[in-house]
Amino acid sequence: MGALLSEISWGVVLILLPLAGGIACFLFPRAAKVLGLVSVFAVLLSVSGLGWNIKVNGIYRHAIGGWNAPLGIDLYADGLSLLMLAATALVGFGISVYSADYFEREDAARFWPIWLLLLAALNALFLSADVFNLYVTLELMGLAAVALAALAGGRDALGGAMRYLLASLLGSLAYLFGVALLYHGFGSMDIAMLAVRVEASPAVWAALGLMSVGLLLKTALFPLHFWLPPAHASAPAPVSALLSALVVKGSFYILLRLWLEIFGPLGGGVDTLFGLLGTGAILWGSLQALRQTRLKLLVAYSTVAQIGYFFISFPLAASAGVTAWSAAAYLVLSHALAKAAMFLATGNVLRFGGHDRIADLDRVVQRLPLTACAFALAGVSIMGLPPSGGFVGKWLLLQAALTQDRWDLVSVIILGGVLAAGYVFKVIGHAFTLADISHESREVPAKMEWAALLLAFGAILLGFLASPVLSLVGIGVPFGVSEVSP
Amino acid sequence: MEALTLLHWTFDILLGLGLLWLGWRVLTSPDLFNAIVLFVAFGLLMALAWVRLDAPDIALAEAAIGAGLTGALLLAAFAKLRTVEKNHDIAGQLEKGKLENRSFQWWPATFLLVVAAGLGHTVLSLPHYATGLSAEVSANLKSSGVSNPVTAVLLNFRGYDTLLEMVVLLLALLGVWSISGSALPREAAPGPILDTLSRLLTPVLILVAAYLLWVGAHAPGGAFQAGAVLGAAGVLLLLSGWRLSSHLAGLPLRIILVAGPVAFVAMAVFTMLTGGQFLEYPRAEAGTLILFLETAATLSIGTTLAALFLGERPKNKREYP
Known part of the structure; x- marks a missing residue:
């Protein structure tokens, strides 16, 4: 059994499986739901296969076509890739279970092929070791995300999706320009080779600028977040969950990878700029979330704020590398789980009451106890209260900031948590109280409530799993060697 | 001189x-x-x-x-x-939008000029001639199965990128189909000129596509160009009022649309099962296998482009009542 497990190239399986599943869903729309669920579950199993493989054999590498880089494309997976793949598979499975009841008939036939192709794109992205191949996966991911965002139809969704499409294309093109500059300058598109060859020159600075702006735009870092709230808020609930939990992480992962391997050693104050923008994101996103009167927009602005935390790691990594990057990885993982749970819970509320006005939530706690519980648990992780994944991530971040006496960042991290508490409690408060208007209610299938709850529970559970998860992420030393250990 | x-x-x-x-x-x-x-x-x-x-x-x-x-x-x-x-x-509203768009805005213009100047400076600072990977490509061209370096890169050295690009095209169509409403009735009869022209041109275009596909192995051409020409033939037919019969609009059409990606996935599985790497063609049959992949890709690209032009999902009443 063990021999069979290590003989299969799980990385390739992770790309081909959702691809074939997506095509099958497209060919046989009546069976889309079953085919989709089976594919996503198989992807979950394959990720465990890859994880087992990496744990035993170390870094995974596969030379596609038998040509090695630089001529061909290599697949590559270390602990960081594995973390992203696992987060995608876990959250994706939760959302799939939810979607099986959410989308009916024709909507299901539209949703499943696109979602499986999105899953293939995400897996391919996390496994890529080639900057041009990353561009192709980025394009694939962006296109699938836009198609999903437009799924709801109607004026708001189409407008939001159009804005999303334009921002996404602009981001990809800027990234591609950077790829062209790097290839022209250094004759390779393999990340590891570029890491060795790159030296400071105008072309490299331009590539850094273009690729960063493109990826920041796609990651929706303040002030380039303008497209996110309308696109995420007007999409169907499972799609909002996919976009907020997974898609923005794809472009962030590329940026992190490029920074760790290629651009980080160049220095030059870009990390300070990222830290400033992250601070802006935390404050602006949280304040906007507090101001919202609609639940979905509140959750969307909360994503804008939480993305800021990922970028606080950049200025801290200079002298506390492993701690700061581990914090970012942990925050990415726990945000994926918690935000997916929050959007799914919001979807339940929306289906139940037919609206998502926060002031009229009307005792959701009594009528949808599991959903309210999911929202509250996810909120605990978003706020960063113990015990939760969000707490571990923010704690590591605080630790990195404290060892360097960065009191400015310490106060931002804490203030962001307080503001998050503000908007989460605002929702929970209204969920307990009687609204002025009572309304017709519609049944919510149990699976949809449980999917949200289990994802939220996962975010809490991460609070107890810090050391195994971090040791798994450390395989292949993605964050380099550092003096401070968590 | x-x-x-x-x-x-x-x-x-x-x-x-x-x-x-x-x-x-x-x-x-x-x-x-x-x-x-x-x-x-x-x-x-x-x-x-x-x-x-x-x-x-x-x-x-x-x-x-x-x-x-x-x-x-x-x-x-x-x-x-x-x-x-x-x-x-909403013509009136569009008119207003136009006027707003035409007013000159200083800040974006200045910003774009600065960016353009910076990028221009960067491009000028680059070495005039970079060999890139062309030496490696020509060194391995013999074992790639084709003699056109562009085709060798697209279908062999970086065939994986092309596999994903085929999926990009499929996704574009899925996106368009998922938001397009019911088909608008467009049954305008074509004029005699368009009718005759399309009867004459369609076979020629199909022949050109086949030629481009074949010639791609050793000269400029290949699946994407051939697919585009095939797509143009489809557009011409659609313009002259031709529609796919409803028997073929369901599964048969979808099979052709995914033929390219399916061929790639099948090839990937085949190469891995025979003991190679992902998409590692056996050297002796590389040329034949590439032609097979390109043929499937051409059909898919052409059909997808024509379907994108039509916009709406072809009606098939049995599947979506």
Whole structure:
């Protein structure tokens, strides 16, 4: 059994499986739901296969076509890739279970092929070791995300999706320009080779600028977040969950990878700029979330704020590398789980009451106890209260900031948590109280409530799993060697 | 020789200026229809520029896809916008939007100028000639199964990228189909000229596509160009009022649409099962396998492009009542 497990190239399986599943869903729309669920579950199993493989054999590498880089494309997976793949598979499975009841008939036939192709794109992205191949996966991911965002139809969704499409294309093109500059300058598109060859020159600075702006735009870092709230808020609930939990992480992962391997050693104050923008994101996103009167927009602005935390790691990594990057990885993982749970819970509320006005939530706690519980648990992780994944991530971040006496960042991290508490409690408060208007209610299938709850529970559970998860992420030393250990 | 160099210079300068002028006109034209026509002209000039840069493969793709099919798609969108305008009387609103767009804004303009200057400086600072990977490509060309380096890169060395690109195309169509409403009745009978022309041209276009597909192994051409020509044949047929019969609009159509990606996935599974790496063709049969992949890809690309032009999902009452 063990021999069979290590003989299969799980990385390739992770790309081909959702691809074939997506095509099958497209060919046989009546069976889309079953085919989709089976594919996503198989992807979950394959990720465990890859994880087992990496744990035993170390870094995974596969030379596609038998040509090695630089001529061909290599697949590559270390602990960081594995973390992203696992987060995608876990959250994706939760959302799939939810979607099986959410989308009916024709909507299901539209949703499943696109979602499986999105899953293939995400897996391919996390496994890529080639900057041009990353561009192709980025394009694939962006296109699938836009198609999903437009799924709801109607004026708001189409407008939001159009804005999303334009921002996404602009981001990809800027990234591609950077790829062209790097290839022209250094004759390779393999990340590891570029890491060795790159030296400071105008072309490299331009590539850094273009690729960063493109990826920041796609990651929706303040002030380039303008497209996110309308696109995420007007999409169907499972799609909002996919976009907020997974898609923005794809472009962030590329940026992190490029920074760790290629651009980080160049220095030059870009990390300070990222830290400033992250601070802006935390404050602006949280304040906007507090101001919202609609639940979905509140959750969307909360994503804008939480993305800021990922970028606080950049200025801290200079002298506390492993701690700061581990914090970012942990925050990415726990945000994926918690935000997916929050959007799914919001979807339940929306289906139940037919609206998502926060002031009229009307005792959701009594009528949808599991959903309210999911929202509250996810909120605990978003706020960063113990015990939760969000707490571990923010704690590591605080630790990195404290060892360097960065009191400015310490106060931002804490203030962001307080503001998050503000908007989460605002929702929970209204969920307990009687609204002025009572309304017709519609049944919510149990699976949809449980999917949200289990994802939220996962975010809490991460609070107890810090050391195994971090040791798994450390395989292949993605964050380099550092003096401070968590 | 001197005179020839001078002629080349003059031509290139005129070409460059023409491109800039057309680009400016496309962006500032107040009339959408004009802008689309200018955009097609821009694409054709751009193809010429690629020829001048010794990149005939890109020139072919630019002419067929950039100018031809994108132009057709834009015109199709324009035609639909006009019906929407008529139905909802939003022409007035569009008019207002146009006026706002035309006012000159200093901040974006300054910002863009600074960015353009910075990028221009960077590009000028680059070494004039970079070999890139061309040495490695020619060293391995013999074992790739084809003798056209572009095809070797697209289908063999970086065949994985092409696999994903095929999926990009499929996703574009899925996206369009998922938001397009019910098919608009467009049963206008074609005039006699269009009818005759399409009868004459369609077989020729199919033949050209087959030629481009075949020739791609050793000269500029290949699946994307052939697919674009096939797509053009489809567009011509659709314009002259032809529609796929409803028996074929369901599963058979979808099978052709995914033939390219399916061929790639099947090839990937085949290569891995026979003990190779992902998409590692057996050296002896590489040429044949590449031709097989390209044939499937051409069919899918052509059909997808024509389907994108049509816009709506072809009606099939049995599947979606």
